[in-house]
Amino acid sequence: MQELLQALLELGGDLVRLLGIVTRLVLSHALAIAWVTWWLWLVDWRRFWPALARGAWMPLVLVLGLVSFLAWHLQATMLGEWGSHWLTPLVLTVLLVLSVLVCGWLQTFFAWYPAEITLETTPAAVVHHGNHHTGAEDGH
Structure with missing residues (x-):
């Protein structure tokens, strides 16, 4: 015992x-867990793939790519540890964009689609506050 x-x-x-x-x-x-979670389970790739095909890839590359490249470049420059001040940030930026696309492929392949959320409201029934007149009931 x-x-x-x-x-x-x-x-x-x-x-x-x-x-x-x-x-x-x-x-x-x-941060990496939040990144993958966002792109894998919160973005509906059934709608995002067609948007990318219609031309939304350009803002994705410009915003995500340019901002992350500049952030990595500034960090590498300030730390002074990295050999090449443009190649490493470029590789990290490409990996970041590729991780987004891989998350989209995984969601499509395994059908891990997010729940459908409808933000549109249905028109409510018109409410009358006792001001309706119906023939003999109105007393006129």
């Missing part, structure tokens, strides 16, 4: 350590 209790205590300690490791891992990669 003593050995069983000791084994359970060790197992509990290991589970607490594992939870700490997983928590640190999730928190250190929270």
